[in-house]
Amino acid sequence: MNNHRRIVITGIGLTSPNGNTLAEFRANLLKGISGVVWFETRYMGKVLAGVCNYDALKYQLKKEVRRGTRAGSIAIYCSQEAMGDSKLDFMSLDKSRIGVYLGVTEHGNVETENEIYNLSQFNYDTKFWSHHHNPRTVANSPAGEVTLNMGITGPHYTIGAACAAGNAGLIQGVQMLLLGEVDMALAGGISESIHTFGIFASFASQNALATHSDPTKACRPFDRDRNGIVCSEGGCVFVLERLDHAEARGARVYGEIVGSHMNSDASDFVLPNPQRQIECMQAALKKAGIGPQDIGIVSTHATATNLGDIQECQALRAVFADCPRTYFNNTKSFIGHAMGAAGALELAGNLPAFEDGFVHPTINVDHLDTQCVLPNLVLNSPVKVPSIHYILNNSSGMLGINSVVVVKQV
Amino acid sequence: MTNDQIKNAVLQIISVIAPDEDLTHLKSDVALREQLELDSMDFLDIVMELRKRYNVEVPEAEYGQLASLDSCVAYLAPKLKDR
Numbered sequence: 001m002n003n004h005r006r007i008v009i010t011g012i013g014l015t016s017p018n019g020n021t022l023a024e025f026r027a028n029l030l031k032g033i034s035g036v037v038w039f040e041t042r043y044m045g046k047v048l049a050g051v052c053n054y055d056a057l058k059y060q061l062k063k064e065v066r067r068g069t070r071a072g073s074i075a076i077y078c079s080q081e082a083m084g085d086s087k088l089d090f091m092s093l094d095k096s097r098i099g100v101y102l103g104v105t106e107h108g109n110v111e112t113e114n115e116i117y118n119l120s121q122f123n124y125d126t127k128f129w130s131h132h133h134n135p136r137t138v139a140n141s142p143a144g145e146v147t148l149n150m151g152i153t154g155p156h157y158t159i160g161a162a163c164a165a166g167n168a169g170l171i172q173g174v175q176m177l178l179l180g181e182v183d184m185a186l187a188g189g190i191s192e193s194i195h196t197f198g199i200f201a202s203f204a205s206q207n208a209l210a211t212h213s214d215p216t217k218a219c220r221p222f223d224r225d226r227n228g229i230v231c232s233e234g235g236c237v238f239v240l241e242r243l244d245h246a247e248a249r250g251a252r253v254y255g256e257i258v259g260s261h262m263n264s265d266a267s268d269f270v271l272p273n274p275q276r277q278i279e280c281m282q283a284a285l286k287k288a289g290i291g292p293q294d295i296g297i298v299s300t301h302a303t304a305t306n307l308g309d310i311q312e313c314q315a316l317r318a319v320f321a322d323c324p325r326t327y328f329n330n331t332k333s334f335i336g337h338a339m340g341a342a343g344a345l346e347l348a349g350n351l352p353a354f355e356d357g358f359v360h361p362t363i364n365v366d367h368l369d370t371q372c373v374l375p376n377l378v379l380n381s382p383v384k385v386p387s388i389h390y391i392l393n394n395s396s397g398m399l400g401i402n403s404v405v406v407v408k409q410v
Numbered sequence: 411m412t413n414d415q416i417k418n419a420v421l422q423i424i425s426v427i428a429p430d431e432d433l434t435h436l437k438s439d440v441a442l443r444e445q446l447e448l449d450s451m452d453f454l455d456i457v458m459e460l461r462k463r464y465n466v467e468v469p470e471a472e473y474g475q476l477a478s479l480d481s482c483v484a485y486l487a488p489k490l491k492d493r
Binding site for chain 1: 426427428429430447451454455458461462
């Protein structure tokens with residue numbers, strides 16, 4: 001294929017509950033180190049959460065942090081880190097040809113909740129409602145903050161795609177490059193969700209919020225004793241460019257996005273639909289021009305809810321029925337569910353496998369649920385394999401949204 | 411509040427709104443926006459903080475009275491004299 005039509009990842013910037021660089025994140029995934037901690041949240045007291053500890057002031061003034069949003073700050077950190085990692089000469093780039101496409105599960109809940117709490121301190125007199133509320137809560141906010149911080153004048157927007165958003169942001173970046181709308185994309189996903197009590201309270205009311213006396217063991221996809229989701233914040237942004245451009249400048253290439261697909265369950269507000277997940281994976285494989293047996297690693301979406309894990313495993317067993325060299329893992333067991341950032345972080349943490357040949361595990365599986373048995377499900381310790389040429393990244397979300405990205409070793 | 415207390419109160423608000431700025435050499439008789447990176451949203455923050463902290467309302471027509479530290483003190487002194 002024409003290298004001008006091949007889109008590759010040449011930079012990665014991230015913050016996750018267990019790492020603020022890809023190297024740190026990857027090392028902790030291989031060492032089995034969780035990033036889940038106790039976290040104080042308004043009205044609910046201590047909850048289990050994945051909390052990021054990146055240095056916001058590395059790329060922002062204090063005033064920018066104060067005026068903007070946590071999502072924007074995470075997005076700026078990740079975008080700046082990704083750009084630095086790409087070794088592009090940012091100052092020489094045409095800023096009008098760079099696009100910023102960030103997936104979000106939701107945006108504005110944190111800021112609205114903060115304002116209502118502030119208003120409660122003033123007897124709900126609306127003259128105390130902040131003039132910052134609207135710019136903070138417009139849905140493009142995290143991506144817009146990146147353009148303001150970096151002086152990017154190309155397109156920016158967020159893609160609301162529930163917990164499929166990380167993949168959706170990445171897919172949008174690829175598509176805009178293929179359409180010729182931009183020459184460079186900062187694409188991925190962001191989440192600030194732990195700063196709204198509502199997300200915890202809603203999962204608790206749904207009986208889907210994880211509980212455990214040990215935070216590091218709270219998120220346990222595929223384990224018999226799993227009991228729900230650990231909410232996390234985080235972000236991961238990829239620098240995307242065309243392969244011919246990357247080769248011309250001698251860039252390090254993490255992988256080529258060779259296939260992707262998104263579809264809708266059209267069946268339930270919260271419950272997944274294995275048949276649609278199967279169709280989504282098969283469509284992505286078809287677009288990539290490969291079969292399931294070519295996939296070296298499947299990064300699963302499993303969130304540690306009882307039914308969701310079982311249904312995803314049903315879909316995976318159907319698609320990868322006869323694939324002895326395909327391995328399965330899960331990142332949420334380490335960092336919880338980073339919502340809009342999940343898909344992007346989970347892909348990033350697996351990409352180094354192209355070079356080091358290790359499949360990081362899913363941790364906290366003490367008793368594998370018999371309904372979650374998968375061939376080559378990597379449990380608790382990494383596995384070294386002879387070669388990995390393709391990674392398939394699964395992410396799904398509420399309202400029945402599925403997304404799959406297939407990345408090829410270059 | 412005395413004039414010095416009012417001046418310090420305004421400086422305290424500015425230190426929150428413009429946390430990157432060094433306020434030690436701020437000239438009282440020169441417009442704040444000539445000495446600091448303050449835009450219209452920051453200015454609205456000053457108005458909001460005066461409302462929150464001191465229950466002082468500054469009508470839009472009188473925003474100009476808050477141009478410098480000295481003019482802030484002159485404008486706010488009658489409003490805060492009993493605080």
